Amino acid sequence: MSGVTLSGGCGCGGQSTGGCGCGHHHGHGHAGDSAARESTDGAVATFGVRGMTCEHCVASVTEEISEYAGVTGVSVDLQPGGISAVTVTSTEPLDRANIEAAIRDAGYEPAAD
Structure with a gap:
């Protein structure tokens, strides 16, 4: 998963066996905690997303968003x-409605502004 960063409060205490309950077999990473935020600055935008619980969720959202022209990276603070917090970088202006549609297409709900 190139361009994906995972972090945040899973509560496993560093003892994860990868069982998130989604039915897939995978682990998850820990890179620190940070709060979800909403901001837009040129070709970088951060979107709040509800319902993501594991690396499979991250991969699904990343795949959908990455299909848009100009997207060069997707970083997720799980x-x-x-x-x-899903941060999208792009060489082109980002259309909030398109990114939110991609999040929904992946099966998740954008958080309200």
Whole structure:
């Protein structure tokens, strides 16, 4: 998963066996905690996303968003049970409605502004 960063409060205490409950077999990473945020600055935008719990969720959202022209990276601060922050970088202006549609297409709900 190139261009994907995972972090945040899964509550496993570093003892994860990868069992997120989604039915897939995978682990998850820990790179630190940070709050979800909403901001737009040129070709970088951060979107709050509800319902993401594991690496499979991250991969699904990343795949859908990466299909848009100009997208050069997707970084996810995973917050299972909360609002995850998905930061998108692009060489072209980002259309919020298109990115939110991609999040929905992946099966998740954009958090309200």
